[in-house]
């Protein structure tokens with residue numbers, strides 16, 4: 258029998274990358290373009306192609322009519338006629354005012370619709386859409402009844418501000434805003450809906466107020482949607498006719514915009530009307546071409562850029578503990594360390610969690626707790642409760658002397674590193690890392706030098722000026738960690754911090770992480786599915802089951818005495834539940850395990866066996882231990898330099914043995930081989946459940 262340390266089961270997780278900016282992803286339509294520039298052509302059924310072509314012709318013909326009937330020689334004189342120029346000026350004034358008002362009111366409205374749950378949301382959304390489907394003249398009548406002289410608000414506007422909207426340019430602005438604002442709201446709401454909230458939540462956890470988050474994270478990230486919506490809104494306002502003429506009238510120089518001019522010219526000088534129509538048509542086409550389909554959610558092909566991640570940076574072989582570092586990093590890092598702990602302040606954790614999670618958590622500063630549990634056991638909910646981000650669980654939370662329970666997420670001092678890091682894609686690694694410091698009001702230069710020091714300490718200082726899309730998964734993860742540590746939190750929450758890394762990088766980053774966590778003056782919670790991570794990084798392992806703490810103990814204790822078969826298997830052990838008898842454990846299927854330990858008869862317990870304690874034989878071992886079972890090899894997998902062999906038996910639960918490849922070759926093991934397994938009674942630990 259060969260002994261070795263238990264190894265984690267290999268995990269099959271996709272390598273995560275920083276998420277692309279919304280609107281920069283690709284969608285392939287029919288005739289999609291491949292990288293090589295080759296177009297995919299599919300056979301189009303004639304029954305669909307013909308009406309589609311008819312539709313194109315139907316849309317195209319009027320435009321061709323304008324182009325053919327335009328008197329090109331007179332175009333200049335038509336467009337520079339005083340009346341036309343006046344109408345153009347007015348159109349520009351009205352459309353830009355309408356755009357401004359739409360931005361002012363429409364952006365917050367889109368945010369509200371996308372981010373806040375409230376009663377009557379469906380009604381508000383319908384209200385936003387209404388001007389798009391309402392005949393504009395009906396819109397004009399409605400505006401008269403709302404804001405006209407004898408409308409609901411008109412007399413008050415007149416008496417209080419001396420404003421009379423009808424027959425005034427402001428009336429034309431109101432009419433244009435009424436019909437154009439929906440384009441902005443719809444476009445922006447769509448963009449906000451496509452933006453993962455973890456960016457905004459992470460920004461809040463770094464100390465940014467909701468308004469700051471909106472201005473520095475949300476808006477830049479939805480910029481393409483916002484620009485597209487704004488352009489459409491402006492174009493719609495520029496072309497507005499029906500509501501304007503009904504509500505504001507057709508007064509030259511006051512409310513007579515270009516579309517109204519076209520209407521007038523058509524009666525007396527149709528050729529001039531054609532020229533002005535051509536101008537409006539050209540403007541509309543220019544806007545649509547500039548947007549290239551972005552307004553309906555179809556992204557335009559992004560310009561090719563070098564988004565290749567940098568090669569994985571060599572982390573310092575032995576990273577310095579907190580407060581020390583390379584000469585360049587030392588000054589900033591030392592400053593950072595002293596700032597982090599607020600001049601020596603340390604942050605013990607005391608939390609009482611209710612709701613889906615029901616547990617009490619107390620930990621001294623500097624403690625790292627690995628949070629483990631099956632899928633759905635409440636790990637993420639626990640973190641979100643501590644952040645104050647979920648109504649599903651509530652944490653009465655005290656960090657040091659500060660009672661943070663009633664504080665909003667951005668004032669808690671609880672930094673969160675989500676699984677994918679959620680680096681802000683529009684900021685460099687340096688600006689990402691400085692984000693939390695800037696949110697706390699640290700001057701720009703100081704924040705940047707401190708951020709650079711943190712990046713240096715995490716071994717990614719040379720990537721400071723890269724955007725997240727140009728970082729590998731491991732580099733991005735380290736930047737995310739630097740960003741969280743730089744924010745000087747009182748509690749650090751890491752959600753599977755190493756999940757995105759390959760095995761080699763994982764070992765290196767784990768080493769770096771351990772060094773930095775040892776200098777952290779608060780408590781750190783790490784959600785993990787990786788037993789090596791749990792055992793090597795944490796001082797305590799908190800096992801969750803259905804939101805409750807199943808076990809909260811030192812890693813060695815959890816490994817030796819796992820309180821559930823799941824924990825035992827996660828830690829790479831065999832675990833058989835059963836009922837204690839006089840000399841071991843009676844298994845539910847009728848089998849029996851003889852153990853050296855004993856428990857009071859009738860106790861529900863687990864028999865825990867390390868895989869390397871299981872011996873495999875081709876024939877029944879003579880004079881062997883009392884736990885001997887026949888079995889069949891069902892699966893052989895590698896675990897580092899060793900092999901894990903899954904053996905099933907009619908007389909015992911499934912068993913995993915770990916042996917060397919040489920031993921497996923000697924035994925001639927393969928799938929389906931008949932074998933005997935044996936385990937010494939002294940190698941079995943009994944754990945009462």
Ligand SMILES: Nc1ncnc2c1ncn2[C@@H]1O[C@H](COP(=O)(O)OP(=O)(O)OP(=O)(O)O)[C@@H](O)[C@H]1O
Nearest residue numbers: 613630631632633634635636637638639649801804
């Ligand atoms: N927003 C929600 N509304 C309702 N139920 C939810 C919501 N989010 C999570 N849940 C449920 O709460 C339970 C705990 O979920 P949670 O995401 O905290 O589990 P987890 O331990 O983090 O799981 P995993 O390992 O799969 O990430 C699950 O049963 C899940 O289905």
